[in-house]
Amino acid sequence: MKATVTIDDNAFIVDFAGSAGTQRGPVNMPFGSTIAMCKVVFKALTTPAEPSNAGHSRALDVRAEPGNLFHAEYPAPTFTLWTGIVGLELLFKAIAQAMPDQLPASSGGDVPGFMMLGTHPDTGKFFALSNNDPVGWGASAQHDGANALLHLSESIVRNTPIEVLESNTTMFFERYELRADSGGAGKFRGGLGLRRDIRFLSDGEFLTVMKKTKSRPWALAGGLEPEANSVIAFAGTEREMRMSTKRVPVKKGDRVTVLTAGGGGHGDPKARDPKLVEADLAGGFITPEAARDIYGWTAGAED
Numbered sequence: 001m002k003a004t005v006t007i008d009d010n011a012f013i014v015d016f017a018g019s020a021g022t023q024r025g026p027v028n029m030p031f032g033s034t035i036a037m038c039k040v041v042f043k044a045l046t047t048p049a050e051p052s053n054a055g056h057s058r059a060l061d062v063r064a065e066p067g068n069l070f071h072a073e074y075p076a077p078t079f080t081l082w083t084g085i086v087g088l089e090l091l092f093k094a095i096a097q098a099m100p101d102q103l104p105a106s107s108g109g110d111v112p113g114f115m116m117l118g119t120h121p122d123t124g125k126f127f128a129l130s131n132n133d134p135v136g137w138g139a140s141a142q143h144d145g146a147n148a149l150l151h152l153s154e155s156i157v158r159n160t161p162i163e164v165l166e167s168n169t170t171m172f173f174e175r176y177e178l179r180a181d182s183g184g185a186g187k188f189r190g191g192l193g194l195r196r197d198i199r200f201l202s203d204g205e206f207l208t209v210m211k212k213t214k215s216r217p218w219a220l221a222g223g224l225e226p227e228a229n230s231v232i233a234f235a236g237t238e239r240e241m242r243m244s245t246k247r248v249p250v251k252k253g254d255r256v257t258v259l260t261a262g263g264g265g266h267g268d269p270k271a272r273d274p275k276l277v278e279a280d281l282a283g284g285f286i287t288p289e290a291a292r293d294i295y296g297w298t299a300g301a302e303d
Contacts, residue, residue, distance in 0.1 A: 001016075001019050001020070001069065001083070001086065001087060001090050002016065002017070002018035002019045003015070003016055003019070003087070003090050003091055003094050004017070004018075004094065005091065005094045005095055010059065011059050011060075011061045012042055012059050012060050012061065013061045013063065014038045014041075014060070014061070014062050014063065014091065015063040015064075016034070016063065016064040016068055016069070016070040016071075017063070017064075017065070017068075019064070019068055019069045019070055020068075020069045021067055021068060021069065022067055022069070022072065022073070022076045023069065023076075023077075024077075025077065025080075026077035026078060026079035026080050027069070027077075027080055027082060027083045028069060028072035028076040028077060028078050028083070029069065029070050029071070029072055029078065029083050029084055029087070030071075030072050030078055031062075031064060031066075031070070031071040031072070033078075033084060034062060034064055034070040034071065034084075034087075035060075035062045037084050037087055037088055037091075037153075038060060038062045038091065039056075039057045039060060040088060040153070041088065041091045041092060041095070042056075042057060042059075042060045043056055043057065045095070045102075069083060070083070070087065081111075081153075082110070082111075082211040082212075084153065085109070085110065085111060085151055085153050085211075086109060086110075086211070086212060088152070088153050089106050089107065089109055092104075092106070093106065093218055096220055100141070100220045100221050100266075101141040101221070102141075103140070103220070104137065104138035104139060104140040104145060104220075104263070104264075104266065105138030105139055105140075105145070105184065105186075105190060105217070105218060105219045105220045105223055105263060105264030105265060105266050106138050106217035106218040106219070106263065106264045107135050107136065107137045107138050107145070107151060107152060107191075107217060107261075107263045107264075108135025108136050108137075108151070108193050108212070108217055108226075108229060108260055108261030108262060108263060109135065109151070109212040109217050109229075109261065110135060110151065110210060110211055110212040110229050110260070110261065111132050111133075111135075111150065111151045111153075111154055111157065112132070112133040112135070112208075112209075112210045112229050112231075112258065112260050113130060113131065113132045113133070113208070113209040113210065114130065114131055114133075114206065114207065114208045114209070114210075114231070114256075114258060115128060115129065115130035115131070115206070115207040115209075116128075116129060116169045116170070116171050116200075116204055116205070116206050116207075116250075117204055117205045117206075117207070118169070118170060118202060118203065118204025118205065119202075119204075120168075120169070120170060120202075121170065121201075121202050127168055127169050129160065129164070129165060129168050129169050130160070130207075131159055131160040131165060132150060132154070132157055132158075132159055132160075133159060133194065133196070133258060133260050134148040134149050134150050134151075134159065134193075134194060134260065135148070135149070135150075135151060135191075135193050135229070135260045135261050135262070135263070136148065136149075136182060136183050136190050136191030136192045136193045136226070136260075136261065136262030136263035137149055137152065137190070137191040137263045138184075138190055138191070138217065138219075138220075138263035138264045138266070139183075139184070139186050139188035139189055139190045139191075139220075139223060139263060139264065139265050139266035139267075140188060140266055141188070141221070141266055141267065142188070143188055144183075144188050144189045144190070144191065144276075145183060145188075145189065145190040145191030145262070145263035145264075146191045146263075147178055147183075147191040147192040147285075148178060148191065148192060148193065148194050148260075149191070162176060169204075170200060170201040170202040170204060170252075171198050171199075171200060171201070172198070172199045172200075172201055173196060173197065173198055174197040174198070174199050174255075175195060175196065175197035176194070176195070176196050176197075177194065177195055178192040178193075178194055178195075178284070178285070179192055179193050179194060179195045179259065179260075179262070180192075180284055180285060180286060180287050180290075181286055181287055181290045182194075182226055182227065182259075182260075182261065182262035183226055183262035183263055183265070183285070184217065184219050184223055184224045184225050184226040184262060184263060184264040184265030185223065185224040185265045185269040185272075185286075185290065185294045185295065186219065186220075186221075186222070186223030186224060186264075186265025186266045186267045186268070186269055186272070187221075187222075187223070187265075187266060187267025187268055187269065187271040187272050188223075188265065188266045188267055188272070189265055189272070189276075189280065189285070189286075190217070190219070190223070190226055190262045190263030190264050190265050190266075191262055191263045192262050192285060193226070193229070193259065193260035193261045193262040194258075194259075194260050195257065195258070195259055195260075196257065196258040197255065197256075197257050198255065198256045198257070198258070199253070199254070199255050200250045200251070200252060200253065200254045200255070200256075201252060202252050203249070203250065203251050203252055204249075204250055205247060205248065205249055205250065206233070206247070206248055206249075206250045206256060207246070207247045207248075208231045208243045208244065208245060208246055208247075208258075209245050210229050210230075210231060210243070210244050210245060211244065211245065212228060212229055212261070213228050213229050213230060213231075213242075213244040214228065215228060216228050216261075217261055217262070217263060217264045218264050219264035219265045219266065220264065220265075220266045220267075221266055221267045221268075222267055222268040223264055223265025223266045223267055223268075223269070224264075224265045224269060224294070225264055225265075226261055226262040226263065226264065226265075227259075227261060227262075228261055229259065229260050229261045230242060230259045231243040231244070231256065231257070231258050231259070232256070232257045232259070233248060233254075233255075233256045233257075234254055234255065234256070235255065235257060269294050269295050269296075270295065270296045272295050274297055277291050277295045277297040278297075281297075
């Protein structure tokens, strides 16, 4: 994916020239969806607090040649949304090069999803139930990123409560918590991602849909990048594997760990207020090792 943003006296131009062409999988974006994605970015920068109207986007000029990843032509498959999820933050990254103090760093950059399919041993009925997980949001020049929220593109999406997942499938959640040190370090820290440990109480199939697993969320102004999203299946066995988008059979007693990414940091970690480092330690958001080695914190230090 490539995007060039040009701002002049008359227009806010977004050009996707140089992006990949049509893909075989369902990741191509209809041009209307691309325009909508760009409107989200443009409005967030210009009139975030006002009700939308046509005039707000009149200066927006979106360009992508037909056949480009961001301008699908029939019969290109267009089902999934992950190109738009990552593309949204690509635009913020481009703009942040010119105004790093006005924009946050990257979030965890994904809507990590999983699903279990099987036959419930108590009812004999088939089940298929899914969930979308939150990620950490990026830090800005003014504050830390939010912990464990659904991606900023997902205003009408929510996760599935554990009570619903456990009562309707044979997934048992042994752990569900914020991950210490998962937010990118900085003067302001990226929000934390989460960890789920799942044990299967019967045979079935487990499906993951997680796209941003190879590249880390980007940071700004000297902040640090957190680890990428990850799913670890069958840890400690000869079947252990890392998954991104994959469907695997599972047996009773098998385990899977879902790790969602935190947000990128903003600013030099050594410039972080020691009181904020102490608060992070007290809350379990960072480990003592990170406080010492990354933030340069020592007990009793004051700014």
